[in-house]
Amino acid sequence: MGVKSLVNLELNKTVAMIPKNSILSIHTTAISNLLEQYKIKGSIGTVISLMYEKSIGIKSKWYGYIQSLPVEGVDLPVMWSLEDQSLFNGTSMEDILKRDKEQLECLYNDNIRDLLIPKHSDIFSGESFSYREYLIATSLVSSRAFNVDSYHGDSMVPLADIFNHRTLRENVHIESNGDVCKKCGSFYTCAHRKLKKSNSDILHDDNDNSDDEEFSKLFGKSSENQENLFIKIVKSCKSQTEVFNTYGDHDNTMLLSKYGFVEMDNPCDKIYLSRQEIDKIIMESIKDLSLLQQRLSFYSNLFDIDSRDDHHIDINGNVDDALVLSIGICCLDADRFKQLSTLPKSQLYKYFEKLQQDDILSQSPLTKDIILKILKQRDHSSSTTLEEMQTQITNLQPQKSKLHQYQSLQFKFIEKRILNKSIDIYR
Structure with a gap:
């Protein structure tokens, strides 16, 4: 299912209006x-x-x-x-x-x-x-x-949900006034908003309709504009071509798990890396638990510790900065780490802000070695080439009975493609 244009659709044109009472x-x-x-x-x-x-x-x-x-x-x-x-x-x-x-x-x-x-x-x-x-x-x-x-x-939302998705290349957006009262859904001044202002000790002028006037400039004065959603063209579309919406700038893990499809040319794709697997490889390489705990404690005192739960490889094969920095700190020689640990936080922030991935990798060959081990450990299909996987995908495509094998193979192909790029970068 999808939407096909019967005429040329020009930029900023409103092609549909959906009443909010129909959702x-x-x-x-x-x-x-x-x-x-x-x-x-x-x-x-x-x-x-x-x-x-x-x-x-x-x-x-x-x-x-x-x-x-x-x-x-x-x-x-x-x-x-x-x-x-x-x-x-x-x-x-x-x-x-x-x-x-x-x-x-x-x-x-x-x-x-x-x-x-x-x-x-x-x-x-x-x-x-x-x-x-x-x-x-x-x-x-x-x-x-x-x-x-x-x-x-x-x-x-009836009608709005029949558009197919395309990341960063959509033709339409679903628009509405989102700034409404959370208790009754009204855009205009209501009893709840008056009460909130009163409780906040904010003087309220009953005749002050500045918010309403500002909204009217954007959507018009007709009350129907506040009670509807609009489907608007944000990228022109030629007649007899499919019209796409976007569900957000998501990677394929999100698209497949939440929407049920894989986008082979997704510009927002990335591979997530497990913190547990990363720490296991760091420990195998450094073999000093007390040193590892000391270095990671130093990192977490400076930066958000949650950053270590979002390690990933981007579409171009680059691992995230937090991964390189945390491993780099673990691999610093004792004298350099001692020197850094005596500096005040303000100086440390300035120092790390200027630091680039290449600078960190050059300080210790072990940092690059650990990153490569993480990448190779993550490549579970190393014995299969991208060309072989592409052939398998092509052969499976017409078989609806093997949709799960097809989608999982697509997913593995995309991950391997990113991993290959990453291994080439950090080799």
């Missing part, structure tokens, strides 16, 4: 009172809303829209068999799958199994609220929902 959100669903009562918000609230509206069939305001959605949801890796999920072993997807499965089970148990079903069995019962139906609804919300505004949050 399915935690505030528009028939069970909004229960969600509010139990403070169920965010994506899990949207998932439960979709499950409920689907369960009541033709009685739902969104019956027609729900009928247009895939019956079995979107085929995300988290819904694959354990055997098929094992195809991602050794890739960035392996850890993401483990995390996603744990989070999904926790959210289902906390909000549906242990809360809504026992307390409201007359509403939430039967197969419609099984874990399988929950996964189906989750896959649909994950792959199709849009953040409409600060009131509705992630919502199912």
Whole structure:
């Protein structure tokens, strides 16, 4: 499914207007009172809303829209068999799958199994609220929902969700006024906003409509402009070509796990590196636990320790600066480390700010050796060439029955392509 242009679409043209009262959100669903009562918000609230509206069939305001959605949801890796999920072993997807499965089970148990079903069995019962139906609804919300505004949050938006994705090369954006009251959804001055200002000891002039006037300059004075979403052209599109939206500047791990597809030419792609695997290789190379703890403590006192949980290789093969710096500090000779450790933080920040990756790599050959070991350890398909993998992908493409093998092989191919670049850089 997708959208094809029948005419030339020019920049800044509005091609569709979607009323906000047509979206399915935690505030528009028939069970909004229960969600509010139990403070169920965010994506899990949207998932439960979709499950409920689907369960009541033709009685739902969104019956027609729900009928247009895939019956079995979107085929995300988290819904694959354990055997098929094992195809991602050794890739960035392996850890993401483990995390996603744990989070999904926790959210289902906390909000549906242990809360809504026992307390409201007359509403939430039967197969419609099984874990399988929950996964189906989750896959649909994950792959199709849009953040409409600060009131509705992630919502199912008819029409807007049929555009396919293209990273950094989209033709349309879905736009709306996002700065609305979080309690009632109103853009204009309302009782909640007045109360907030009053409680904050801010003088409020009832006749001060500056915010409303500013918004009117952008969207026009008609009230319909505040109650609608607009699909606008941000990149011109020729007649008879597909029109693309963007789901965000995501890497392929995110695209496959949340949206169910891989983008072979994704300019935002990267490979995630496990902190545990990195520390294991550093320890094997340095063989001095006390020294390692001392150096990493020095690093964490200067920089955000969480930066060590986001190590990655970018699309061009460069590892992140935090990885090079943390390994570089671990590999410094004793005299140089002692010299640095006596400097005040202000001088250290200036010093490290000017430091480039090449400077760090040149200070100790061991730093480069450790990075290479990390990269080679990460390359689990070293015996297979990119050309061989490309042939396998081409042969699998027409076979729908082997979609999981096809997507996992695409994913491995992309990771190997990045790893090869990275190994060449740090060799």
